[in-house]
Amino acid sequence: MIRSTITTTILLAALAGCDAQNPADSGNETMLQDDHAAAGGAEAVSILRPDVAPPAEPRLEPLELRIGFPEGGAELSDAAVEALRAVLGSPQFAKGDGIILRGHSDSAGSDHANLDASLNRAEAVQAWLIDNGVAAGRISVIAFGEQNPVEPNALPDGGANEAGRVANRRVDLTVLVPEGAEVSVAEGVATPAD
Numbered sequence: 322m323i324r325s326t327i328t329t330t331i332l333l334a335a336l337a338g339c340d341a342q343n344p345a346d347s348g349n350e351t352m353l354q355d356d357h358a359a360a361g362g363a364e365a366v367s368i369l370r371p372d373v374a375p376p377a378e379p380r381l382e383p384l385e386l387r388i389g390f391p392e393g394g395a396e397l398s399d400a401a402v403e404a405l406r407a408v409l410g411s412p413q414f415a416k417g418d419g420i421i422l423r424g425h426s427d428s429a430g431s432d433h434a435n436l437d438a439s440l441n442r443a444e445a446v447q448a449w450l451i452d453n454g455v456a457a458g459r460i461s462v463i464a465f466g467e468q469n470p471v472e473p474n475a476l477p478d479g480g481a482n483e484a485g486r487v488a489n490r491r492v493d494l495t496v497l498v499p500e501g502a503e504v505s506v507a508e509g510v511a512t513p514a515d
Contacts, residue, residue, distance in 0.1 A: 378503040384413040384496040388446060391487045395441035397449060405449055413496040420460045422446050423493040427486035428467040428474040438490075440464035446492045 386408060388401045397405075408414055424443030426435040443462045451457050467474070472485030 381502040390490040436466035
């Protein structure tokens with residue numbers, strides 16, 4: 322009996338602390354205005370606190386693209402040209418910042434030949450970009466030769482890893498963006514940060 326009385330007292334105290342009012346009687350005009358606006362009435366009023374800022378637009382990240390040269394040499398494939406066209410339409414490209422081209426090769430051949438091959442690949446991408454309206458001063462070319470493979474050039478038994486060598490014949494393209502650049506998710510267009 323005492324336990325029941327204590328429980329009842331606690332419940333009554335808890336209920337007394339609650340000020341259960343009808344929303345129409347509570348003076349909560351914002352909620353009523355929002356309901357009215359949703360029904361096609363007057364302009365909606367924000368229910369957010371004025372001291373709480375809306376979330377910021379996401380930051381625009383640099384664009385990274387790998388252009389392969391699976392057959393060797395420095396000729397751009399149809400897939401490479403298609404990828405480069407997509408770069409020209411990207412929000413990162415629209416911001417007008419620098420483009421870095423890092424040329425790479427596999428390990429077949431001499432160090433000098435591999436350095437030349439990586440430079441020729443990066444310059445082929447550079448030439449395509451310039452031919453398609455990109456200012457030459459916006460592009461930086463770096464030749465790495467065979468020193469940064471993404472896959473092993475050789476198998477554990479010492480034989481040639483042809484798939485790895487194909488992956489290593491590439492140009493890594495980076496389109497930089499200005500510090501603090503944002504992208505509007507709704508429009509997909511880059512905007513400067515305030």
